[in-house]
Amino acid sequence: MLRGRDLVALADLSGEEILYLLETAQAMKEVLTRDIKKVPTLRGKTVVNLFFEPSTRTRTSFEIAGKRLSADVVNFSAATSSLTKGETLKDTARNIEAMVVDAVVVRHKASGAVRYLARELDVPVINAGDGSHEHPTQGLLDIFTIKERKGSVEGLKVAIAGDITHSRVARSDIHGLLKLGCQVVVVGPPTMVPPDVERLGVSVSSSVEEVLGEVDVVIMLRIQMERQSSPLFPSLREYSRYFGLNMEKLKDVSRDLLIMHPGPVNWGVELSPEVAYHPRNVILDQVTNGVAVRMAVLYALIGG
């Protein structure tokens, strides 16, 4: 059982709560393997996807998760909303709540926006990514995928490579993995690694090649091209050489290294195109598991 009413950040959860969600997700995954992929658990409940930032994958994943549990899922996207008429975030959310809904899934470009809404609204609020703060369901699905492949996560060493400073995925992964007893090493150019990041309990490395030999899992983050107006590294080619993964670097890695990525991948930048077919690449498993994990979160927050 979860203590809180909302899911804003993995930093808020205990290791036990995370394990509870993973165990529930395991049961949910079985539902996805059936011919009839639907159970009546959330019949009569309404979930609103309130997305103030573009997203296809996460929104669709939440939508499918809700529908597999028989909830009604409504999508609200900022482009078509009255935000363009100047309505505030709070007003928009309160109006949606006034339509008598049971949960609100929120994505927003501002870090902290979801926590703010969770305080303002009476219904459970689920964070689908807020700025560079957290993306808790992505963190959960990453850990679920690792656990599924490795049996257990305790004691594993996990590398996270990319723009650590701006990545909400990295932050959720770090909090979740550390709570379950993993060691985490972050990798990236100095411009993309927060100066005090060790205080979270992680170590730092400045080259992917250096850590590949000693980790069980490598999570490659997406380079956000949209941030390249003020570049944090000299060129994509240089980034790719030091912080990307290719077959050459993977050649000597003989152990059961898992290669993960939250998607969408910039093929040729953080991952070379051939890595798409690497047997240790579990990127599509992550997507499937995302649905199971989001079903577990919906069940935990509004299932009873």
Add this chain to the structure above:
Amino acid sequence: MDIPRGYRLKKVLMDHVSMDRTLTRMVHEVLERSRGGEDLAFVGIKRRGDVLAARMARKLEKVVGGEIPLGKLDITLYRDDLSLLDFQPRVGRTEIPFYIEGKRVVLVDDVIFTGRTIRAALDALMDLGRPKAIQLAVLVDRGHRELPIQPDYVGKVVPTSHSENVLVFIEEVDHEDKVILVEAEDAQG
């Protein structure tokens, strides 16, 4: 053997030997009604019906030979009382490692009471396919049905009052085989 707080033991209804004998008798009844055991499969409702189903399947295998398909059903996602509970039940895994299409499924649970668990189990089973038939086997029928559902095979009928409860202990889960009748301590007479 743990009796829940607020209850006292009223009667021991079954021990290891009588439970085993009861299950054997029920398996023979199943066999009698199915003319040779063809297409039979056992599905137990978690968390004790699945163990009883496994025992019944093993007993049947001894009689007819071959392997009897066996599955476990978790009905949490199908409960009709989720919004009434003040705790959140853990969702367990349903494991049905065979096609239930065309099978004669014997659904197994430890105790039948209101019938609501069985209603949920029937819905859960139907979502997995279309069995040829579903029959219900329970170790104890304690009465007080709230739905028109009756078992086909019953280990023991135990008339109870609402202040009483039937508890089934299974070796694989509780370290001993025993069925007891308990009564609320504040119950009158």
